[in-house]
Amino acid sequence: MIRLEAVNKIFNQGRPNEFCAVRDVTLDLYAEHATVLRGPSGSGKTTLLAMIGCLSRPTSGRIFLAEKNLSGLPERFMTEVRRKTFGFIFQRFNLIQGLNVLENVLLPAYPLAPDHAELQQRGMNLLEQFDMATKAHAKVEWLSGGEAQRAAICRALLNDPQILIADEPTANLDTHLAQEFMRNIGKLKAAGRTILLTSHDPMVAEADCVDRVITMRDGQIQEDRYVA
Amino acid sequence: MKHFLRRQRYLIDFTVASLARRMGKNLGLLGVYTLIVFLLASVMLFTQSLRHEASLLLVNAPEVVVQRMLAGRHELIPEDYLQRIGKVRGVAAMYGRLWGYFYDPVVQANYTLMVPREHAPVSGEVKVGHAIARTRGLGLGDFLSFRSAQGQSFAFRVSEILSSDSELVSADLLLVSEDDFRTFFGIEPGLYTDIALEVRNPKEVRKVAEKLTVLLPDTRPILREEILRTYDALFAWRQGIVFVLLAGSLLAFVIFAWDKASGLSAEEKREIGILKAIGWDTGDVIQMKFWEGALVSLGAFLLGYLAAYGHIFFFDAALFAPVLKGWAVLYPKFHPAPFIDGLQVATLFFFTVFPYTVATVVPIWRAATTDPDAVMR
Numbered sequence: 021m022i023r024l025e026a027v028n029k030i031f032n033q034g035r036p037n038e039f040c041a042v043r044d045v046t047l048d049l050y051a052e053h054a055t056v057l058r059g060p061s062g063s064g065k066t067t068l069l070a071m072i073g074c075l076s077r078p079t080s081g082r083i084f085l086a087e088k089n090l091s092g093l094p095e096r097f098m099t100e101v102r103r104k105t106f107g108f109i110f111q112r113f114n115l116i117q118g119l120n121v122l123e124n125v126l127l128p129a130y131p132l133a134p135d136h137a138e139l140q141q142r143g144m145n146l147l148e149q150f151d152m153a154t155k156a157h158a159k160v161e162w163l164s165g166g167e168a169q170r171a172a173i174c175r176a177l178l179n180d181p182q183i184l185i186a187d188e189p190t191a192n193l194d195t196h197l198a199q200e201f202m203r204n205i206g207k208l209k210a211a212g213r214t215i216l217l218t219s220h221d222p223m224v225a226e227a228d229c230v231d232r233v234i235t236m237r238d239g240q241i242q243e244d245r246y247v248a
Numbered sequence: 249m250k251h252f253l254r255r256q257r258y259l260i261d262f263t264v265a266s267l268a269r270r271m272g273k274n275l276g277l278l279g280v281y282t283l284i285v286f287l288l289a290s291v292m293l294f295t296q297s298l299r300h301e302a303s304l305l306l307v308n309a310p311e312v313v314v315q316r317m318l319a320g321r322h323e324l325i326p327e328d329y330l331q332r333i334g335k336v337r338g339v340a341a342m343y344g345r346l347w348g349y350f351y352d353p354v355v356q357a358n359y360t361l362m363v364p365r366e367h368a369p370v371s372g373e374v375k376v377g378h379a380i381a382r383t384r385g386l387g388l389g390d391f392l393s394f395r396s397a398q399g400q401s402f403a404f405r406v407s408e409i410l411s412s413d414s415e416l417v418s419a420d421l422l423l424v425s426e427d428d429f430r431t432f433f434g435i436e437p438g439l440y441t442d443i444a445l446e447v448r449n450p451k452e453v454r455k456v457a458e459k460l461t462v463l464l465p466d467t468r469p470i471l472r473e474e475i476l477r478t479y480d481a482l483f484a485w486r487q488g489i490v491f492v493l494l495a496g497s498l499l500a501f502v503i504f505a506w507d508k509a510s511g512l513s514a515e516e517k518r519e520i521g522i523l524k525a526i527g528w529d530t531g532d533v534i535q536m537k538f539w540e541g542a543l544v545s546l547g548a549f550l551l552g553y554l555a556a557y558g559h560i561f562f563f564d565a566a567l568f569a570p571v572l573k574g575w576a577v578l579y580p581k582f583h584p585a586p587f588i589d590g591l592q593v594a595t596l597f598f599f600t601v602f603p604y605t606v607a608t609v610v611p612i613w614r615a616a617t618t619d620p621d622a623v624m625r
Contacts, residue, residue: 075524132255
């Protein structure tokens with residue numbers, strides 16, 4: 021489904037502080053699989069995830085999504101692909117402070133301008149699905165870590181993306197909430213979504229729903245292991 | 249189209265929610281912005297209505313006034329000049345006028361004394377302007393006493409107080425009979441202050457003036473359009489003075505607004521990154537910021553302009569009247585008629601709404617065109 025061919029990412033190219041975050045990565049990622057990228061800080065897993073999710077472009081190499089070359093697309097089309105294909109869950113949840121939960125959840129659909137009533141309904145359905153309906157009109161700064169996490173999942177799912185990307189999703193959660201998160205990921209995978217996670221939390225890599233664990237170090241793939 | 253409008257509505261929804269998050273700061277900005285627009289619009293509306301009023305009042309003034317000059321000074325004009333002017337083609341009527349100024353030491357004010365062409369008061373009576381009546385506490389039937397240049401005392405009985413509709417011009421006016429005027433100022437019969445000409449066709453006014461200059465080399469013709477132009481220049485000058493006085497506060501506001509609008513906080517940059525990461529493109533972010541600038545500046549413009557409209561036309565420009573009207577002692581009670589000049593509104597709109605909106609959009613461009621992966625770090 022996603023194919024990476026000799027992907028490199030160099031920051032500050034040509035300057036004294038030039039840094040190569042991803043080196044020559046070639047990889048195939050499959051649909052409806054849950055894949056974990058793991059490795060120490062600075063190993064390049066977040067940079068790789070950002071490139072796969074069309075948040076940034078590789079310095080060289082190509083990324084294909086179902087035979088479509090993403091790395092050559094102009095920004096507008098990259099945004100279009102990002103909007104329709106990927107849902108993001110960030111390490112610090114990145115909910116927008118001052119807005120309520122429902123407003124945060126609905127944000128990804130604003131540029132698409134769907135019917136207002138239909139959009140509200142869609143948002144409420146997602147919140148109900150993740151037991152967050154009662155918090156719909158609460159400001160996000162009042163939420164607990166677990167609630168903020170679930171609000172972030174709802175936001176990531178609003179445009180019904182095929183692929184869900186989560187960067188260090190359990191870094192700010194205790195064990196109980198981390199397990200709950202992985203259970204939710206399991207349900208989403210069972211519903212047919214492709215999951216891409218980065219984490220150095222062993223609990224994530226060892227979760228039942230995970231199909232594949234790719235270990236990275238110094239911007240390269242060190243180990244690529246399928247879980248039975 | 250429907251999709252476009254709905255999209256703008258979503259962006260405006262987000263912008264309003266965004267502005268409400270920093271309620272105090274944004275309300276403060278809106279307040280200062282509104283005050284600036286209010287001050288500017290008040291000055292503009294008031295000056296414009298003064299000009300408008302002056303032009304309305306001058307509609308009935310003669311097209312050409314001929315004044316005799318002696319050593320570069322205005323001199324009385326003999327009656328035989330009327331014959332010397334003779335039959336200039338295009339002149340519908342001509343007549344001598346009597347008017348002059350009188351300083352009243354009691355109230356330390358200058359009056360304009362005049363002999364009206366029609367409905368002149370009978371000898372011993374006077375028609376007075378509203379401001380004089382107010383200042384001297386005069387009512388109908390009261391007597392007004394002056395000492396003439398020859399040291400004689402004159403007492404005039406007030407027969408009428410002039411309508412307050414034209415107070416801007418008639419505030420300091422005293423209308424007397426021809427005999428009283430001549431006796432009071434010691435002007436011999438057969439002499440006039442100036443001669444007024446009425447010209448039927450406005451296109452011929454300049455030609456008539458040209459002929460007069462040739463015919464009567466010791467006179468100067470004054471055209472109505474020149475008086476209008478002078479009024480215009482005078483009010484524009486006063487408007488300029490007020491604007492200069494306001495310049496300091498304007499500059500302070502511009503610096504404040506520019507800093508507020510163009511400086512992106514780390515929080516705002518982070519939010520832009522989040523919005524881009526969840527599917528907004530650069531255009532969406534710029535449009536959202538455009539709405540932020542436009543809503544604040546448009547809101548301030550509308551509020552400021554409405555407040556200025558109320559200030560000028562319902563509260564008689566209480567703040568600026570003394571500076572802009574320019575009367576020293578006899579302040580006319582001037583109630584400007586509601587009048588809006590489209591070009592002026594457009595000018596004010598352009599200089600208030602446009603710069604602020606641009607100041608909000610331009611810096612966002614740089615932030616919005618960067619890759620959104622910063623939010624992943």
